[in-house]
Amino acid sequence: MMIIEWDQQQQQDSQPQNQREENGNGVIYVNAMTDEQLETLLKQIAVYASICEQLVEMHKNLTAHQNLTGGRLGNLYCDPLMTAGGHKISARQRWTPTALQLQILERIFHEGTGTPSKQKIKEISSELSQNGQISETNVYNWFQNRRARSKRKQVVAVSSNNNAAESEVETKVESPKTKPENLLVSQAEQDVCFQNREISSQLNHLGGSYHFYEQHAWQGE
Amino acid sequence: MMIIEWDQQQQQDSQPQNQREENGNGVIYVNAMTDEQLETLLKQIAVYASICEQLVEMHKNLTAHQNLTGGRLGNLYCDPLMTAGGHKISARQRWTPTALQLQILERIFHEGTGTPSKQKIKEISSELSQNGQISETNVYNWFQNRRARSKRKQVVAVSSNNNAAESEVETKVESPKTKPENLLVSQAEQDVCFQNREISSQLNHLGGSYHFYEQHAWQGE
DNA sequence: GAGCTATGAATGAAGG
DNA sequence: CCTTCATTCATAGCTC
Numbered sequence: 001m002m003i004i005e006w007d008q009q010q011q012q013d014s015q016p017q018n019q020r021e022e023n024g025n026g027v028i029y030v031n032a033m034t035d036e037q038l039e040t041l042l043k044q045i046a047v048y049a050s051i052c053e054q055l056v057e058m059h060k061n062l063t064a065h066q067n068l069t070g071g072r073l074g075n076l077y078c079d080p081l082m083t084a085g086g087h088k089i090s091a092r093q094r095w096t097p098t099a100l101q102l103q104i105l106e107r108i109f110h111e112g113t114g115t116p117s118k119q120k121i122k123e124i125s126s127e128l129s130q131n132g133q134i135s136e137t138n139v140y141n142w143f144q145n146r147r148a149r150s151k152r153k154q155v156v157a158v159s160s161n162n163n164a165a166e167s168e169v170e171t172k173v174e175s176p177k178t179k180p181e182n183l184l185v186s187q188a189e190q191d192v193c194f195q196n197r198e199i200s201s202q203l204n205h206l207g208g209s210y211h212f213y214e215q216h217a218w219q220g221e
Numbered sequence: 222m223m224i225i226e227w228d229q230q231q232q233q234d235s236q237p238q239n240q241r242e243e244n245g246n247g248v249i250y251v252n253a254m255t256d257e258q259l260e261t262l263l264k265q266i267a268v269y270a271s272i273c274e275q276l277v278e279m280h281k282n283l284t285a286h287q288n289l290t291g292g293r294l295g296n297l298y299c300d301p302l303m304t305a306g307g308h309k310i311s312a313r314q315r316w317t318p319t320a321l322q323l324q325i326l327e328r329i330f331h332e333g334t335g336t337p338s339k340q341k342i343k344e345i346s347s348e349l350s351q352n353g354q355i356s357e358t359n360v361y362n363w364f365q366n367r368r369a370r371s372k373r374k375q376v377v378a379v380s381s382n383n384n385a386a387e388s389e390v391e392t393k394v395e396s397p398k399t400k401p402e403n404l405l406v407s408q409a410e411q412d413v414c415f416q417n418r419e420i421s422s423q424l425n426h427l428g429g430s431y432h433f434y435e436q437h438a439w440q441g442e
Numbered sequence: 443g444a445g446c447t448a449t450g451a452a453t454g455a456a457g458g
Numbered sequence: 459c460c461t462t463c464a465t466t467c468a469t470a471g472c473t474c
Contacts, residue, residue, distance in 0.1 A: 044266055045265050045266055093465095094454055094455070094464090094465075094466095095454065095455090096453090096454080097454095137455085138454080138455090141453095141454060141455055141456090142453095144455095144459080145453065145454070145455085147459085148459075148460065148461090149452090149453085151459095152460095315450050315451070315468085315469065315470075316450065316451090317449090317450080317470070317471095336462095339461095358451085359451095362449095362451055362452090363449090365450095365451090365462080365463080366450065368462095368463085369463070369465090370448090370449080372463090372464095
């Protein structure tokens with residue numbers, strides 16, 4: 001049974017998987033993996049490949065059946081019960097991003113330079129308006145919130161070892177940057193960190209915690 | 222099986238995973254991989270992870286249009302089987318304050334200023350952590366909700382009974398004429414939140430048990 | 443075991 | 459930016 005804290009990016013457990021063994025001539029890197037572990041890794045890759053294929057398949061099927069229901073279906077004005085009784089039920093008054101809009105926003109958020117400039121906001125909202133009602137204010141707010149909350153999460157992740165007086169020296173020394181950039185998958189981890197809990201959990205597990213596999217082989221049955 | 226844990230729950234971490242280098246017979250199998258090779262493997266996994274994420278995003282987007290919700294989609298959590306928490310052996314998906322914690326929280330809420338500052342949150346949560354699992358986010362949310370709900374009850378009480386007397390009224394009073402009509406809507410929306418389980422379970426398979434995914438026919442419709 | 447209620451959590455928006 | 463509020467979603471637990 002293992003436990004993964006998916007968005008805590010501490011490096012406390014980053015036990016190197018590779019054992020470095022030095023000989024006289026230099027350094028030889030030996031990865032002490034058992035066959036079982038290696039097999040697990042390879043299987044994971046294969047599984048991902050299969051899943052990707054199947055997801056693509058699903059996507060194709062769905063898009064084939066979709067008739068551009070984009071519009072404002074999921075959004076403001078089409079609540080199912082709206083006209084059920086003959087009189088209107090006041091639906092939500094606050095903007096809710098369409099899945100499509102969200103997708104685009106997330107993409108921009110990740111690729112972009114954290115600066116949602118005025119001009120950019122205009123562009124984005126005009127682009128998003130093709131997928132549903134949206135205003136520039138919505139976009140602005142979305143970015144504000146997105147940034148703030150993602151930041152807060154990271155802060156929370158970093159904390160939890162904060163003790164009172166005496167630790168200030170060490171923290172002062174070490175605090176500026178304690179991000180685990182040594183993991184080569186950390187980029188992917190960042191990308192998915194705050195999108196969807198269920199997805200990122202899985203992906204982070206796969207990407208960021210590969211060194212866990214061994215002991216807790218996923219004997220699903 | 223494995224447990225995915227996210228930030229709200231801080232559990233005592235399991236012991237660090239070390240390489241297992243022995244099999245049943247006590248023989249050690251070591252694959253002499255270079256770092257480069259290993260890195261390649263891991264990169265492949267990371268890449269697949271990203272691709273899968275994108276695909277899942279698309280899928281969710283499409284299914285969202287199908288079931289007309291327009292609300293949040295797929296807010297499913299992962300499926301931890303059990304917890305190392307305390308007394309609960311069931312799936313732990315959201316924090317529940319223990320009686321002791323609740324008591325303390327209530328006390329602080331009543332005595333304290335209505336503003337639970339950042340620093341205070343830290344203190345409180347650290348204090349409460351002695352009585353069970355808790356995180357700062359939990360405390361933060363708790364105060365948010367507590368305040369909001371106490372406030373709302375006051376409002377409702379006032380609106381139904383024009384008694385200008387007191388402030389600490391927190392009784393449950395139902396307003397006859399200001400009943401929120403959109404209750405109907407939200408109730409209806411509950412009926413359409415099932416399709417996402419599909420994708421979520423798929424993801425669990427993705428991360429947790431690759432043996433299983435073959436058994437499931439994904440393309441339902 | 444199906445509905446209901448209480449409540450933890452997520453998030454759009456507003457204020458400063 | 460950061461904090462706070464209001465609203466909503468999803469679920470844990472109770473009731474019947």
